[in-house]
Amino acid sequence: xxxxxxxxxxxxxxxxxxxxxxxxxxxxxxxxxxxxxxxxxxxxxxxxxxxxxxxxxxxxxxxxxxxxxxxxxxxxxxxxxxxxxxxxxxxxxxxxxxxxxxxxxxxxxxxxxxxxxxxxxxxxxxxxxxxxxxxxxxxxxxxxxxxxxxxxxxxxxxxxxxxx
Amino acid sequence: xxxxxxxxxxxxxxxxxxxxxxxxxxxxxxxxxxxxxxxxxxxxxxxxxxxxxxxxxxxxxxxxxxxxxxxxxxxxxxxxxxxxxxxxxxxxxxxxxxxxxxxxxxxxxxxxxxxxxxxxxxxxxxxxxxxxxxxxxxxxxxxxxxxxxxxxxxxxxxxxxxxxxxxxxxxxxxxxxxxxxxxxxxxxxxxxxxxxxxxxxxxxxxxxxxxxxxxxxxxxxxxxxxxxxxxxxxxxxxxxxxxxxxxxxx
Numbered sequence: 001x002x003x004x005x006x007x008x009x010x011x012x013x014x015x016x017x018x019x020x021x022x023x024x025x026x027x028x029x030x031x032x033x034x035x036x037x038x039x040x041x042x043x044x045x046x047x048x049x050x051x052x053x054x055x056x057x058x059x060x061x062x063x064x065x066x067x068x069x070x071x072x073x074x075x076x077x078x079x080x081x082x083x084x085x086x087x088x089x090x091x092x093x094x095x096x097x098x099x100x101x102x103x104x105x106x107x108x109x110x111x112x113x114x115x116x117x118x119x120x121x122x123x124x125x126x127x128x129x130x131x132x133x134x135x136x137x138x139x140x141x142x143x144x145x146x147x148x149x150x151x152x153x154x155x156x157x158x159x160x161x162x163x164x
Numbered sequence: 165x166x167x168x169x170x171x172x173x174x175x176x177x178x179x180x181x182x183x184x185x186x187x188x189x190x191x192x193x194x195x196x197x198x199x200x201x202x203x204x205x206x207x208x209x210x211x212x213x214x215x216x217x218x219x220x221x222x223x224x225x226x227x228x229x230x231x232x233x234x235x236x237x238x239x240x241x242x243x244x245x246x247x248x249x250x251x252x253x254x255x256x257x258x259x260x261x262x263x264x265x266x267x268x269x270x271x272x273x274x275x276x277x278x279x280x281x282x283x284x285x286x287x288x289x290x291x292x293x294x295x296x297x298x299x300x301x302x303x304x305x306x307x308x309x310x311x312x313x314x315x316x317x318x319x320x321x322x323x324x325x326x327x328x329x330x331x332x333x334x335x336x337x338x339x340x341x342x343x344x345x346x347x348x349x350x351x352x353x354x355x356x357x358x359x360x361x362x363x364x365x366x367x368x369x370x371x372x373x374x375x376x377x378x379x380x381x382x383x384x385x386x387x388x389x390x391x392x393x394x395x396x397x398x399x400x401x402x403x404x405x406x407x408x409x410x411x412x413x414x
Binding site: 001002004005008009012013018021022025026029030032033036039045100103104107118119121122123125127128143146147150153154 | 175176179180181207210211213214215216217218219220221222223227228231232234235249250253254257
């Protein structure tokens with residue numbers, strides 16, 4: 001089955017729950033097979049599969065709850081906030097210590113709209129265009145969300161490290 | 165470039181999404197600005213850490229089997245047909261992609277071979293001593309290659325034709341040794357190359373084709389790859405090819 005492992009990982013990050021992730025993946029494959037006729041050869045197959053999974057998540061109870069609690073403010077379509085690194089050593093420290101759990105917790109705490117673009121960019125190594133196709137937003141919005149996701153992640157990581 | 169501007173573009177730069185000109189400008193700035201370079205390094209480290217941390221969840225083998233059973237093994241006929249069609253669809257997309265890549269590579273390799281042969285042909289004719297065995301007698305030229313190339317071959321009788329054999333030399337194509345024969349018709353010289361058939365990546369041309377302004381015919385016979393190469397008319401290339409083909413059969 002194409003993309004099985006990657007889709008499951010992404011689904012688990014979205015749903016934050018094994019059972020729901022499994023349901024999401026299963027439903028994604030069922031929908032993909034039923035709707036394969038709507039897939040246009042030559043377009044991005046991976047983006048198409050992720051889009052199905054994401055849409056399935058957003059219409060689930062968990063997805064609705066997650067999106068309702070996220071305020072996406074005015075800079076949504078802007079060029080993205082400039083993120084500066086005031087304390088780069090904090091992040092370097094994080095990596096040196098291999099505090100992977102801490103980083104995973106910080107990713108999990110990101111609002112879902114930020115979490116998804118960050119994971120599609122960093123883990124799936126999708127281009128901005130692919131992410132835009134998957135999420136269904138303009139590239140400018142992808143850049144803005146990525147920028148804000150990274151800023152939020154850094155702030156969260158620094159806060160967690162401060163507590164260590 | 166100012167540091168503020170550079171840092172605003174750093175993420176797109178590291179994601180490989182900055183346009184060429186901006187990429188070069190930021191590249192230059194990072195070489196001269198230690199503060200921005202340190203920032204870039206930190207962001208790269210964070211990117212790597214997120215990539216590792218993000219690949220966190222693995223589906224269990226039980227779940228994989230369960231999905232396979234549910235999707236592929238469902239007794240409902242309609243669903244099975246859907247799965248088969250969809251799988252066929254996936255396969256077609258995949259195979260088409262692989263095939264086009266393979267053909268592109270083959271085509272590129274073919275062009276390289278033609279290009280090398282054109283170089284061999286032209287450089288040989290431009291040489292003061294184009295052939296190492298100078299003889300119009302095929303019974304002299306053929307034995308000369310003994311021990312020099314890892315195969316043997318027959319050459320055609322040219323009586324009652326417009327072709328003359330001028331001689332031959334040992335040549336190499338892609339580190340494979342072969343025979344290079346020079347024939348003449350009127351004032352034109354034609355190269356005939358013979359190589360072992362294992363010559364990688366060659367696709368035969370069924371008829372005389374035009375490659376890089378030369379006319380070419382190529383075929384395999386008795387384990388040898390023949391290539392007839394020259395600037396004469398396609399009919400002459402064809403005639404010489406036919407003579408070579410019939411002599412190889414004898």
